Amino acid sequence: MERPLILVSNDDSYRAPGARYLVDRLLKLGDVVCVCPEHPQSGQSMALTVNSPLRITELPDYNGAKMYHVSGTPVDCIKLAMHHILDRRPALVATGINHGSNSAINVLYSGTMGAAMEGAAFGIPSIGFSLTDHSWEADFSPCLRAIDILCEAALKYRMPVDTALNVNVPNIKTEPKGMKICVPCRGLWNDEYKEYLDPYGRKFYWLTGQFENLEPDNRETDEWALAHELVSVVPVGIERTAGSVPQIDWLPEAIERYNTELKR
Amino acid sequence: MERPLILVSNDDSYRAPGARYLVDRLLKLGDVVCVCPEHPQSGQSMALTVNSPLRITELPDYNGAKMYHVSGTPVDCIKLAMHHILDRRPALVATGINHGSNSAINVLYSGTMGAAMEGAAFGIPSIGFSLTDHSWEADFSPCLRAIDILCEAALKYRMPVDTALNVNVPNIKTEPKGMKICVPCRGLWNDEYKEYLDPYGRKFYWLTGQFENLEPDNRETDEWALAHELVSVVPVGIERTAGSVPQIDWLPEAIERYNTELKR
Numbered sequence: 258m259e260r261p262l263i264l265v266s267n268d269d270s271y272r273a274p275g276a277r278y279l280v281d282r283l284l285k286l287g288d289v290v291c292v293c294p295e296h297p298q299s300g301q302s303m304a305l306t307v308n309s310p311l312r313i314t315e316l317p318d319y320n321g322a323k324m325y326h327v328s329g330t331p332v333d334c335i336k337l338a339m340h341h342i343l344d345r346r347p348a349l350v351a352t353g354i355n356h357g358s359n360s361a362i363n364v365l366y367s368g369t370m371g372a373a374m375e376g377a378a379f380g381i382p383s384i385g386f387s388l389t390d391h392s393w394e395a396d397f398s399p400c401l402r403a404i405d406i407l408c409e410a411a412l413k414y415r416m417p418v419d420t421a422l423n424v425n426v427p428n429i430k431t432e433p434k435g436m437k438i439c440v441p442c443r444g445l446w447n448d449e450y451k452e453y454l455d456p457y458g459r460k461f462y463w464l465t466g467q468f469e470n471l472e473p474d475n476r477e478t479d480e481w482a483l484a485h486e487l488v489s490v491v492p493v494g495i496e497r498t499a500g501s502v503p504q505i506d507w508l509p510e511a512i513e514r515y516n517t518e519l520k521r
Numbered sequence: 522m523e524r525p526l527i528l529v530s531n532d533d534s535y536r537a538p539g540a541r542y543l544v545d546r547l548l549k550l551g552d553v554v555c556v557c558p559e560h561p562q563s564g565q566s567m568a569l570t571v572n573s574p575l576r577i578t579e580l581p582d583y584n585g586a587k588m589y590h591v592s593g594t595p596v597d598c599i600k601l602a603m604h605h606i607l608d609r610r611p612a613l614v615a616t617g618i619n620h621g622s623n624s625a626i627n628v629l630y631s632g633t634m635g636a637a638m639e640g641a642a643f644g645i646p647s648i649g650f651s652l653t654d655h656s657w658e659a660d661f662s663p664c665l666r667a668i669d670i671l672c673e674a675a676l677k678y679r680m681p682v683d684t685a686l687n688v689n690v691p692n693i694k695t696e697p698k699g700m701k702i703c704v705p706c707r708g709l710w711n712d713e714y715k716e717y718l719d720p721y722g723r724k725f726y727w728l729t730g731q732f733e734n735l736e737p738d739n740r741e742t743d744e745w746a747l748a749h750e751l752v753s754v755v756p757v758g759i760e761r762t763a764g765s766v767p768q769i770d771w772l773p774e775a776i777e778r779y780n781t782e783l784k785r
Binding site for chain 2: 305307310452453
């Protein structure tokens, strides 16, 4: 039987160790094609390139996975993969592993989640993975079991229409204590720009800031889960409109499986 | 009494006639500050700039409105306006008028709607306006009454948390036949890239394509409304997760007012 095709992308570029970790895990589940941006695209949300051309560059295979980079955004990667790279329809789009959290309001700006939403817009089961560690040398092993269980279940049971998963893994040196379906934490960024003077006395600004959690006691949020060493799973709708995100029937069972395996 | 402060932005740049048309309408309702991207940012969604600095440039006033451009995305414009330009909190964020439709799935990619969502993320009533005409010389007068009525109502009654309005106006030479609350039409883009060869024989790609309406007979969609010369109003949630977008209590009344005024 043909192995399922899995498309991997991210926003940290094809050089990111997080993408390669994800590819390595997914090679156990299917054939993997990895199409990542040529340059880092953090904060690119669902941006796409309309006013300039794009290039696709084939790279050497990585452990049996086909590798490409695209000279655009994460959404450009998914669109070009679907139209000009892949020779059959993927059964799963997996993005990340993002170097850094995409919990709470960050899901709106994340290019890694933008790529997952674009996968969902194509009607493909799509999951974005993030580790709450920005370091290029991050240890991605806390993500291992969440990737295996969620991707296997998504391949088997698929996903409701217009829905993706936003999976965040706490940056702890041991295995997370469990996995939990969450809502995105309400919060905002404060002091968002650092102000500078250029050598000619003109001001410029650079984005920064601290996340302020507006509901620290709400145990349903992704921030709460991560603070308690749990993997957070947030179902994300791409329709951005009236009507709720559909229930994902298999998700409670996958989470139970994760939590049960931990107890062994 | 102090006039309400209204923040205007867009994705077509500070040069776009659509922004100036919107400013002119809103000057009747309050003090207006217009902060637009320096360069066109179509398709920038909620992208923000993290890996480079940003500049704010003050421009000459326009009909009494303060004008600025920012060297980044529409979301950068809203964030910098909130943190470094405005001297008080705006009562309304109005974006557009976009040169071209932001109906259906386009809401996901639109920079004009990205700016409106960012306004909503700041907890400010936010409305994005688009005219289904890409021309730089478009006639924006079909938008007039929708801007007046919706912005006046949003200033008076505000908006539920995390919710913005996506307003699309049909490109017709006369007044639209009415205004309608809609759902975004399900659809997709086909044949999305035109393929070229550069002078050295290497391929490159440019985004294009046709929108395919997957539910042409559904009278609830924005595409149906626009095809029938109605203004479409889609409430858009920014939370992108389980749970429906809240009802906007005043919206049916504003729409009734619009439609009643037309009949006179």
